[in-house]
Amino acid sequence: MSLFWIVIRQLAEIEEQMATSKKVFTREEWEKRLNDVKIRKEDMNKLVMNFLVTEGYVEAAEKFRMESGTEPDIDLATITDRMAVKKAVQCGNVEDAIEKVNDLNPEILDTNPQLFFHLQQQRLIELIRNGKVEEALEFAQEELAPRGEENQSFLEELERTVALLAFEDATNCPVGELMDISQRLKTASEVNAAILTSQSHEKDPKLPSLLKMLIWAQNQLDEKASYPRINNLSSATLDDPTV
Amino acid sequence: MPSATTNSHRPSELLSRLASSEPEVKLRALREVKNQIIGNRTKKLSFLKLGAVPAVAGILADSADGVVGKNNCNNDINNILVQSAAALGSFACGFDAGVQAVLDAGAFPNLLRLLANSNEKVVDAGARALRMIYQSKLAPKYDFLQQKNMDFLISVLNSENENVSGLGASIITHSCQTSLEQKALFDAGILGKLVSLLEGGSLSQRDASLESLATIFRNNSEVVSKFVGPEIGRSLSSVIDLAKDRHPRTRLLACMCLIVIRNTSPQLLQNIGIKTKLIHILLELLDDPGQVGDEAPFALSSLIAQKEDLQKLALEANAIDKLQYHLQRGLLHPRRHEGILLALADMCSKLESCRSKFFSLQALNLVADALTNDSADIRTAACTCLKSVTRSIKNLSAGYFMNEMIVIPLVQLFLDPSTSVQVAALGALSNIVVDFTTRKSIFVQCGGIKQLVLLARSMEPAVRSNALWALKNFVFLADNRLKEGVFSELTASLLSSLICDPEPSVQEQALALVRNLVDGCMNSVEFVFADDGLILGAVGRQLQRASKPEIGIQGMYALCNVASGNEFHKEAVMHQLFPQMVDKNQSFMIKFLQSNESQLRTAAVWTIVNLTCPSSPGAYGRLVKLRNAGIISQIKKLENDPCVDVKLRAKAVQGHSEAFGVQPLLEHQTN
Numbered sequence: 008m009s010l011f012w013i014v015i016r017q018l019a020e021i022e023e024q025m026a027t028s029k030k031v032f033t034r035e036e037w038e039k040r041l042n043d044v045k046i047r048k049e050d051m052n053k054l055v056m057n058f059l060v061t062e063g064y065v066e067a068a069e070k071f072r073m074e075s076g077t078e079p080d081i082d083l084a085t086i087t088d089r090m091a092v093k094k095a096v097q098c099g100n101v102e103d104a105i106e107k108v109n110d111l112n113p114e115i116l117d118t119n120p121q122l123f124f125h126l127q128q129q130r131l132i133e134l135i136r137n138g139k140v141e142e143a144l145e146f147a148q149e150e151l152a153p154r155g156e157e158n159q160s161f162l163e164e165l166e167r168t169v170a171l172l173a174f175e176d177a178t179n180c181p182v183g184e185l186m187d188i189s190q191r192l193k194t195a196s197e198v199n200a201a202i203l204t205s206q207s208h209e210k211d212p213k214l215p216s217l218l219k220m221l222i223w224a225q226n227q228l229d230e231k232a233s234y235p236r237i238n239n240l241s242s243a244t245l246d247d248p249t250v
Numbered sequence: 251m252p253s254a255t256t257n258s259h260r261p262s263e264l265l266s267r268l269a270s271s272e273p274e275v276k277l278r279a280l281r282e283v284k285n286q287i288i289g290n291r292t293k294k295l296s297f298l299k300l301g302a303v304p305a306v307a308g309i310l311a312d313s314a315d316g317v318v319g320k321n322n323c324n325n326d327i328n329n330i331l332v333q334s335a336a337a338l339g340s341f342a343c344g345f346d347a348g349v350q351a352v353l354d355a356g357a358f359p360n361l362l363r364l365l366a367n368s369n370e371k372v373v374d375a376g377a378r379a380l381r382m383i384y385q386s387k388l389a390p391k392y393d394f395l396q397q398k399n400m401d402f403l404i405s406v407l408n409s410e411n412e413n414v415s416g417l418g419a420s421i422i423t424h425s426c427q428t429s430l431e432q433k434a435l436f437d438a439g440i441l442g443k444l445v446s447l448l449e450g451g452s453l454s455q456r457d458a459s460l461e462s463l464a465t466i467f468r469n470n471s472e473v474v475s476k477f478v479g480p481e482i483g484r485s486l487s488s489v490i491d492l493a494k495d496r497h498p499r500t501r502l503l504a505c506m507c508l509i510v511i512r513n514t515s516p517q518l519l520q521n522i523g524i525k526t527k528l529i530h531i532l533l534e535l536l537d538d539p540g541q542v543g544d545e546a547p548f549a550l551s552s553l554i555a556q557k558e559d560l561q562k563l564a565l566e567a568n569a570i571d572k573l574q575y576h577l578q579r580g581l582l583h584p585r586r587h588e589g590i591l592l593a594l595a596d597m598c599s600k601l602e603s604c605r606s607k608f609f610s611l612q613a614l615n616l617v618a619d620a621l622t623n624d625s626a627d628i629r630t631a632a633c634t635c636l637k638s639v640t641r642s643i644k645n646l647s648a649g650y651f652m653n654e655m656i657v658i659p660l661v662q663l664f665l666d667p668s669t670s671v672q673v674a675a676l677g678a679l680s681n682i683v684v685d686f687t688t689r690k691s692i693f694v695q696c697g698g699i700k701q702l703v704l705l706a707r708s709m710e711p712a713v714r715s716n717a718l719w720a721l722k723n724f725v726f727l728a729d730n731r732l733k734e735g736v737f738s739e740l741t742a743s744l745l746s747s748l749i750c751d752p753e754p755s756v757q758e759q760a761l762a763l764v765r766n767l768v769d770g771c772m773n774s775v776e777f778v779f780a781d782d783g784l785i786l787g788a789v790g791r792q793l794q795r796a797s798k799p800e801i802g803i804q805g806m807y808a809l810c811n812v813a814s815g816n817e818f819h820k821e822a823v824m825h826q827l828f829p830q831m832v833d834k835n836q837s838f839m840i841k842f843l844q845s846n847e848s849q850l851r852t853a854a855v856w857t858i859v860n861l862t863c864p865s866s867p868g869a870y871g872r873l874v875k876l877r878n879a880g881i882i883s884q885i886k887k888l889e890n891d892p893c894v895d896v897k898l899r900a901k902a903v904q905g906h907s908e909a910f911g912v913q914p915l916l917e918h919q920t921n
Contacts, residue, residue, distance in 0.1 A: 105285065105288075106281070106285050109284060109285050109288050109336070112378070113284065113288055113336045113339060113340055113378065114339075114343070114378060114382075116288050116289040117288050117289055117340055117343040117344070117382075118343065118344070119289075120289065121539075121540070123288075123289035123290075150290070153290075153291070153292040154290075157291070159581045160581075204453070207412075207452035207453035207454065209496075
């Protein structure tokens with residue numbers, strides 16, 4: 008990531024200049040320095056496209072492609088399929104999601120036992136949520152128990168999940184967090200990542216890690232200098248240094 | 251009552267729908283079968299038992315013919331092709347019984363036909379299914395020496411479709427075995443194609459390419475040197491770069507490829523930086539919770555095996571701490587458990603510093619626990635590890651291993667149903683019984699000797715040989731009481747038949763056992779005279795026809811030890827040297843004295859030293875007899891032998907002859 012190295016290089020240069028005392032940069036000085044940093048427009052566009060594609064904003068990606076001429080590094084049609092899977096899990100239609108993944112690429116669930124188990128576990132959670140106790144028990148016994156035999160940690164997770172059945176109010180029991188919507192989101196993002204990996208695509212967009220680097224770099228710099236800082240990441244405005 | 255949805259998914263009911271003549275019904279049933287078995291081993295097995303594989307393979311065959319026959323590309327047929335190929339691929343995924351069923355059902359050629367289909371989805375499904383098959387050992391092999399197979403391979407590798415070119419790489423990994431095939435692939439320019447997949451391909455193409463590259467390089471220094479050759483920078487550094495890739499599996503495969511290159515051409519990748527890097531990457535990969543972490547210790551093992559320098563570097567990188575840490579966490583995947591034990595075995599195979607680290611971390615208990623593991627591979631690995639760490643003379647001398655925690659489970663493994671476990675257990679025990687303390691009794695008390703003798707009668711040559719090895723080490727420098735215990739259990743008749751075993755390695759160990767039995771006090775020598783000298787006779791006969799120098803060495807040392815006994819013993823040895831006065835040219839003594847093996851020459855001359863020692867009354871007679879057989883003149887030639895041992899003994903024999911005034915006979919000019 009070239010942007011990252013530019014930040015680091017800048018940081019190193021500044022560090023050299025102020026070996027001892029904490030230097031103060033005025034807004035003008037700082038903006039001048041920032042203007043000296045050359046970042047290619049295409050790189051910025053790629054970064055945006057990477058974000059849109061990875062997060063699955065297919066329409067935005069399509070528009071962005073037309074407007075900026077940036078080619079996505081993945082077939083946009085596959086994004087629609089991936090999003091359909093993600094959405095199905097988020098809505099609790101796990102069986103549907105599994106079938107969609109298998110249509111997309113049967114290897115994903117066949118070679119990823121942990122993901123397969125988590126999807127089946129989510130299916131069990133949904134059955135419990137819908138009060139289908141008998142069906143849930145049967146499903147746990149037939150589909151999940153054999154996976155538990157194959158893997159000790161699956162067995163522990165299965166036991167935790169089945170424990171939901173023991174409580175009148177499953178949402179307010181010690182393992183209630185499994186019933187939470189965040190559990191669905193967790194499973195959905197696991198499937199999303201697996202599909203991306205199967206498409207030789209990175210599972211996380213680059214932009215968030217770049218922002219993390221920005222925060223890290225500013226924190227490092229804070230010890231050495233006072234400068235107009237970016238505190239609000241969404242507006243990226245420079246706040247004057249507090250002297 | 252169970253819900254209707256679950257019921258309609260019952261395998262048998264689904265199967266009947268597969269046979270439906272309605273394409274719609276058939277298609278839905280196919281898709282359901284596929285969705286039920288993906289990721290689910292239990293379901294694969296139950297569908298397999300119901301005969302689902304031939305049914306699906308039949309549908310694939312019919313539909314594939316339909317495409318060719320009617321030459322139409324209608325959606326239904328393509329969908330049926332995709333779903334049936336996906337189902338067959340899933341049956342074959344990580345499941346050898348499934349692979350076998352798919353092959354038996356004749357699906358392989360039909361899946362191959364799908365690669366030529368005009369519909370991309372059909373091609374994908376076919377290639378994926380074939381790739382699954384090629385993950386298994388059961389997949390059909392391609393003979394690359396046949397031009398048509400090579401052409402097929404090249405066309406597959408050149409495909410734009412990522413699954414198809416990946417399939418090509420998998421076919422190489424699976425099929426290429428001989429150096430001729432490696433050379434043929436190289437000559438056909440396959441390496442260039444693989445390198446381009448490495449540099450510009452997708453994740454799965456890179457991984458597949460790394461695996462096939464390793465296959466083409468393995469033990470073929472010619473191909474490796476050509477690969478590295480003038481372009482040392484580019485291709486090799488692509489592989490090195492991938493060892494730092496963000497994907498753990500790619501890192502592992504790149505490391506494995508580099509290890510193959512290094513083990514094949516030791517002069518390559520010698521700089522300390524890359525060696526240390528490989529060790530660090532592999533140790534880090536141990537933390538991966540999945541298959542990569544399971545395979546990482548095996549790669550580490552192949553990197554450090556037999557190489558002291560790498561073991562030292564790995565020790566400095568805290569490899570033993572790390573392996574021990576994973577071992578003590580418990581609940582390991584069996585494959586990982588086995589790998590970690592084997593890596594520890596290799597780490598501790600040569601250096602005492604590594605073994606000290608191993609003991610300081612209390613790792614021995616963990617290894618001892620693994621001796622009773624359910625998996626035969628893990629038990630074998632635990633024994634192998636034990637064999638390495640018991641090479642520590644320091645700990646051996648302290649009697650650290652001769653205790654209930656180790657010896658009892660080891661002796662129990664003698665009766666293990668798996669031969670490889672038996673052999674490995676005997677190997678470990680062989681070290682432990684070379685005990686210098688008086689604790690050998692623990693082994694006797696737990697019935698160890700009886701078991702070893704039982705195993706010496708095993709049908710498996712490797713078991714017989716290792717059992718004798720353990721017995722040999724057990725009687726090494728043991729007191730006569732222990733030797734008698736062993737001998738009475740073993741009996742002269744069994745030992746003499748083992749000396750004449752059909753297997754050379756068994757003969758060698760049996761003779762070595764005799765050698766150690768008769769070593770030491772005069773009483774020990776008597777063992778070979780039991781039952782009218784049955785054993786001594788067997789030793790003599792085996793020396794007459796010794797097929798390997800190793801057999802001659804052990805047999806000759808046995809005779810040498812007997813010849814150190816009294817007058818009667820010495821005469822008995824003379825009798826073995828000259829049975830019914832065979833032609834002197836055929837005497838094995840002459841042959842041994844002329845051998846290229848210095849150990850064999852040493853043993854032979856030493857025997858003569860013992861036979862001609864001037865303090866014994868019959869020495870003169872024996873000297874004359876030996877001289878007449880041309881042996882003394884043969885020994886005279888050894889007075890300037892390059893081996894100091896031989897030289898010294900030959901001078902001693904010369905001294906003995908001079909003491910009696912016996913001159914070597916001049917050799918007759920024969921032509």
